[in-house]
Amino acid sequence: MDEKSHVAPTAVPASKYCRESRVFKTGRVFPNDVNNHMTLFGGKLMSGIDEVASISAMRHCRLNVVTASTDSVDFLLPIRPTDSVCFESFVSWTGRTSIEVFVKIISENLYTGERVVAATSFLTFVAVNEDGTPSPVPAIIPETDEEKLISESANERSELRKVRRAISKKLASQLGTTKYWE
Numbered sequence: 001m002d003e004k005s006h007v008a009p010t011a012v013p014a015s016k017y018c019r020e021s022r023v024f025k026t027g028r029v030f031p032n033d034v035n036n037h038m039t040l041f042g043g044k045l046m047s048g049i050d051e052v053a054s055i056s057a058m059r060h061c062r063l064n065v066v067t068a069s070t071d072s073v074d075f076l077l078p079i080r081p082t083d084s085v086c087f088e089s090f091v092s093w094t095g096r097t098s099i100e101v102f103v104k105i106i107s108e109n110l111y112t113g114e115r116v117v118a119a120t121s122f123l124t125f126v127a128v129n130e131d132g133t134p135s136p137v138p139a140i141i142p143e144t145d146e147e148k149l150i151s152e153s154a155n156e157r158s159e160l161r162k163v164r165r166a167i168s169k170k171l172a173s174q175l176g177t178t179k180y181w182e
Contacts, residue, residue, distance in 0.1 A: 015139040018147045021060040021091040021101075023052045029081045040079040045105065049073065049121045052089040053101040057125040060091040060099055061137040065125040068098060071161060077118045083107040085118070090147065092122070093154030097134035099125045100157065102150045124161060 025048065033044050050067065057065040079085050086106040093100040105119040129135040142151040 015141050016060060016091075017141045017143060018090045018092065018151075019143065021056040021089075021140075023055045023059070023089045024086065025052050026084055026086040029079055029083050029085060031081060034081055037078070038080060040083075040085065042073075042075060045075075045079070045085070045119060046070070046073055046121075048085070048087050049089075049103045049105070049119075050123065052087045053103050053121070053123045054125065056089040056091055056101045057099045057127070060094070060140070061127040061135070063127040063129060063135055063137075065099065065127050068124040068126050069161060069165070071100075071122040071124055071157065073119065073121045075119050077107065077116055079105075079107045079118050080109075082111060083109055083118075091140050092142075092147070092150045093158065094137050094140055095158065096136055097126050098158075099127060099137055100154060101125065122157060 027048070029040050033040055035041050050070070054065060054067065084107070086108065087103060088106065089101050089103040091099055092102040101123050103121040103123070104117060105121070106115050107118040108115045127135045127137045140151070142148045
């Protein structure tokens with residue numbers, strides 16, 4: 001394999017369709033995946049969310065990405081060992097170098113076939129080039145009603161992220177770093 005074959009193209013397309021970044025992953029819920037309430041561990045769900053979201057982000061820009069934030073994870077309904085869990089993600093908004101990814105988590109009762117949206121999540125990634133500096137990304141074009149619905153409120157979420165990040169930086173500047181036993 002050519003050493004340069006992993007290098008992403010340098011030209012940034014003007015825009016891409018949300019569908020070009022769509023990722024699906026379905027899995028089972030096994031006994032070692034659940035907590036004492038017999039529901040899927042939140043951390044296990046969050047790991048799956050980050051995995052599919054990062055794939056969507058890289059599909060969109062064809063560059064390395066770093067997770068800038070997990071903006072939200074809303075656990076709406078429990079996911080049980082009788083369920084499968086399906087993660088569906090796509091790029092829902094882009095800034096100059098940032099990429100917002102929406103993840104919908106659907107649980108399906110494997111005995112009845114009933115499917116429900118069990119959780120939703122938004123994550124933000126930053127595209128980086130080979131030297132680790134932020135790199136421009138294509139804009140998105142939503143097509144489906146669901147993509148349009150999610151994209152319509154993206155600017156508001158972006159503004160909230162900026163405010164939340166400023167608050168987090170201020171808080172972090174006031175926190176200590178010494179070991180508790182010192």
